[in-house]
Amino acid sequence: MSVEILRENSNHFDWVGIYLVRENDLFLEAYAGDEETEHVRIPIGEGICGSAAEEVLGEITSTAIDYPRSTKKIERFSKRDHRF
Numbered sequence: 152m153s154v155e156i157l158r159e160n161s162n163h164f165d166w167v168g169i170y171l172v173r174e175n176d177l178f179l180e181a182y183a184g185d186e187e188t189e190h191v192r193i194p195i196g197e198g199i200c201g202s203a204a205e206e207v208l209g210e211i212t213s214t215a216i217d218y219p220r221s222t223k224k225i226e227r228f229s230k231r232d233h234r235f
Contacts, residue, residue: 154183170200177204 158167166184170177170193177193177200196205 154181158183170204172204172208177201 154167154169158164161167166182166186166188168179168183168188168190169181171180172178172195175195177195179188179191182188190200193201193204195201195208
């Protein structure tokens with residue numbers, strides 16, 4: 152699994168995880184660490200990771216507006232209740 156490869160090849164992390172955006176939350180989908188984590192769901196806009204996700208999602212949406220082929224992506228983001 153990719154998270155295991157990242158963790159094994161770095162001395163900087165206690166654990167590595169991949170989060171997916173679903174509605175207004177980040178959900179942990181892949182995880183590699185010695186201990187379990189309680190961070191399996193992070194509300195977008197809360198804490199360090201949730202705030203970073205909110206900022207990045209806002210930038211993706213702003214950038215997509217400049218490209219006509221991105222209309223469907225914008226519609227998908229606008230249906231969600233993100234605070235941009």
